[in-house]
Amino acid sequence: MQVPILKQRDYLIASIQAALTDADLLQLRDALVAQVGTFRSRGVIVDVTALDVMDSFAVRTLRDLAHMIRLRGAETVIVGIQPEVAFAIVQLGLILEGVSTALDLEEGLAFLDKKLKAGSRAS
Amino acid sequence: MQPLSEASVALLRELVAHLRQSRTQLREEWARRITEAQLLTAMSKDEIFAEATAVYDNYVDVLETGSVEALQAYARNLSERIIPRGVQTHEVVGIVLLLRDVLARSLFAKYQADFTKLNRVLDAYEPAANRIANTVAVSFVQERERVIRAQQEAIRELSTPVLPVRERLLILPVIGTVDPLRARQLTEQLLRGIRTNRARVVVMDITGVPAMDATVANHLVLTVEAARLLGATVIVTGLSPELAQTLVNIGVDLSKMNTVGDLQGGIEEAERLLGYKVSPLEESPQQP
Amino acid sequence: MENSEIRVHIDSDSDIVTARQKGREVAAQLGFTSTDLTLIATAISELARNILLYAHRGEIILSTVEDSARRGIRVVARDDGPGIPDVERALQVGFSTSRSFGLGLSGVRRLVDEFKIVSEVGHGTTVSLKKWK
Numbered sequence: 172m173q174v175p176i177l178k179q180r181d182y183l184i185a186s187i188q189a190a191l192t193d194a195d196l197l198q199l200r201d202a203l204v205a206q207v208g209t210f211r212s213r214g215v216i217v218d219v220t221a222l223d224v225m226d227s228f229a230v231r232t233l234r235d236l237a238h239m240i241r242l243r244g245a246e247t248v249i250v251g252i253q254p255e256v257a258f259a260i261v262q263l264g265l266i267l268e269g270v271s272t273a274l275d276l277e278e279g280l281a282f283l284d285k286k287l288k289a290g291s292r293a294s
Numbered sequence: 295m296q297p298l299s300e301a302s303v304a305l306l307r308e309l310v311a312h313l314r315q316s317r318t319q320l321r322e323e324w325a326r327r328i329t330e331a332q333l334l335t336a337m338s339k340d341e342i343f344a345e346a347t348a349v350y351d352n353y354v355d356v357l358e359t360g361s362v363e364a365l366q367a368y369a370r371n372l373s374e375r376i377i378p379r380g381v382q383t384h385e386v387v388g389i390v391l392l393l394r395d396v397l398a399r400s401l402f403a404k405y406q407a408d409f410t411k412l413n414r415v416l417d418a419y420e421p422a423a424n425r426i427a428n429t430v431a432v433s434f435v436q437e438r439e440r441v442i443r444a445q446q447e448a449i450r451e452l453s454t455p456v457l458p459v460r461e462r463l464l465i466l467p468v469i470g471t472v473d474p475l476r477a478r479q480l481t482e483q484l485l486r487g488i489r490t491n492r493a494r495v496v497v498m499d500i501t502g503v504p505a506m507d508a509t510v511a512n513h514l515v516l517t518v519e520a521a522r523l524l525g526a527t528v529i530v531t532g533l534s535p536e537l538a539q540t541l542v543n544i545g546v547d548l549s550k551m552n553t554v555g556d557l558q559g560g561i562e563e564a565e566r567l568l569g570y571k572v573s574p575l576e577e578s579p580q581q582p
Numbered sequence: 583m584e585n586s587e588i589r590v591h592i593d594s595d596s597d598i599v600t601a602r603q604k605g606r607e608v609a610a611q612l613g614f615t616s617t618d619l620t621l622i623a624t625a626i627s628e629l630a631r632n633i634l635l636y637a638h639r640g641e642i643i644l645s646t647v648e649d650s651a652r653r654g655i656r657v658v659a660r661d662d663g664p665g666i667p668d669v670e671r672a673l674q675v676g677f678s679t680s681r682s683f684g685l686g687l688s689g690v691r692r693l694v695d696e697f698k699i700v701s702e703v704g705h706g707t708t709v710s711l712k713k714w715k
Contacts, residue, residue, distance in 0.1 A: 190603070193595040193631075224602055224620060226627040227686050250525070254485035255620035257523040261516040263624060263689040273525035274492055282525075370651065436651035482617055 174199045176206060182214040182283060183207060184276070187221050193228055200236040207243045214283035215240050218276055220251030230265045237270040246286055248272065250279040302418045309401060309415055310358040316400055321350050324389075324396045331392065333385045337376070345372065349430075353393060357422050362429050369433035377434075377441055386434045387427070394423045447479070456487035463564050464493040464526075465557075469502035477513040481520060488526045495567050496521060497560040501532025511540045518551060527552060527567060531560035588644040590630075592661075598630040601642040608644045609655050612715055621693040622655060622713055628690050629659035629709055637663020637706065647712055654695070654714035662706040669701050 177184045237247035248271045273279040325346045334342050356365045405412040457465045518528045530553045554560040590601040602623040609622045633640035640661025647656045666672050673687050691697040694711040701707035
């Protein structure tokens with residue numbers, strides 16, 4: 172099942188609608204990496220609000236996703252992690268290292284705006 | 295429980311039949327004894343009689359079948375109903391023992407002429423009766439413990455409020471000892487609070503926490519990370535030197551944890567992170 | 583008192599999703615809190631994934647358990663795969679990036695109340711866990 176990816180200004184927004192299989196998640200990762208290149212996006216938001224479980228595979232894949240997208244010069248923000256899911260992730264001992272997180276889409280956009288503005292000012 | 299010999303089984307069947315036959319009068323005697331012993335004072339006579347009937351029948355059924363499941367279910371159900379009425383453990387144990395006595399005496403009366411037979415009857419009756427008393431008492435105690443736990447849970451929830459102070463800023467004052475259960479409840483409340491209030495910064499003040507063992511300290515670290523997953527930064531304030539040592543001992547890199555000396559300092563740091571600038575009012579030149 | 587089992591065959595990655603959703607259903611019927619539902623579903627997801635990764639097929643068996651006064655859920659993850667050579671070690675190692683030997687079992691153990699694993703090289707692996715309400 173494909174995850175819809177929307178383009179908003181310089182950003183790509185992927186909203187996960189329902190539980191994803193491993194294959195779906197990998198497909199999303201590859202699609203985002205490709206599209207960041209195509210559209211020269213500067214930021215990517217992955218909305219995981221609909222995920223009721225994030226296990227080690229999901230965490231690892233999102234981490235890889237953020238890493239690969241950074242190599243293409245863009246920032247990734249994961250938004251919408253549910254409180255229960257966040258709790259399970261830390262209990263399991265997983266660390267979403269090197270990945271920015273925000274509460275929801277609105278916060279994610281604000282985060283990217285701030286981060287990229289600061290970045291461009293510095294350059 | 296040891297399997298009964300065929301003779302015992304036959305004997306049990308005989309005394310169960312007797313107990314069923316004498317049901318009415320034995321039940322009445324039991325109810326009378328309960329009142330005499332001043333047990334179940336929280337319940338009315340009618341209520342006592344109604345419950346006595348149910349318990350009696352269940353009791354005799356278990357003597358007959360040896361199966362405690364039905365009795366356990368009944369005992370649990372009974373406990374659920376009477377605990378809110380204030381019935382105490384000693385009362386429940388008391389009434390079951392009284393029933394055991396009433397039935398035993400009835401058996402004595404019936405078989406007193408034949409001492410050998412009486413002994414065999416008691417050999418069959420006593421283990422079964424004791425098992426029943428045990429089952430009912432244990433079920434009651436377990437239900438009580440469940441109720442107490444639920445009450446403690448409610449108290450814990452009340453005692454750890456998550457306070458929205460400014461937009462995007464939450465304060466979580468933690469007071470008192472934190473056991474693993476409370477720690478987890480704290481985390482759940484905090485995470486929900488972050489989402490409800492859309493907080494970006496949380497100041498968790500642990501000045502009022504005297505001590506924390508390694509498990510709870512570790513949990514604190516997990517909480518900070520879980521909050522980050524929701525996009526919130528946690529500033530820990532009021533970390534005592536002892537607590538800091540505990541954290542270091544469990545391998546926490548304190549330089550990675552956002553800590554500030556006291557609550558006030560924590561709030562200021564939070565405001566800084568949020569981009570608030572608190573500036574003093576300018577002196578008005580027109581002041582007299 | 584019913585003690586019916588729900589078996590989920592694990593063969594493909596969509597089965598991982600099925601197993602954890604079924605697990606969530608069973609646990610929801612038992613009245614677990616939403617946090618516990620997620621912990622249970624996550625544990626099942628990890629176990630199912632391990633089956634797929636190391637044994638390629640197996641099954642997850644869900645059932646309710648009862649002990650004197652409390653009720654809970656029991657999850658058994660069974661496979662006839664290669665087995666784990668050093669179970670003790672597997673339980674100590676956390677998640678590794680390459681997942682070469684990190685099964686994440688120590689993490690799964692933290693999500694539940696009771697955890698047991700039996701594994702022998704050449705004889706498959708059975709992980710059983712219980713969580714009480």
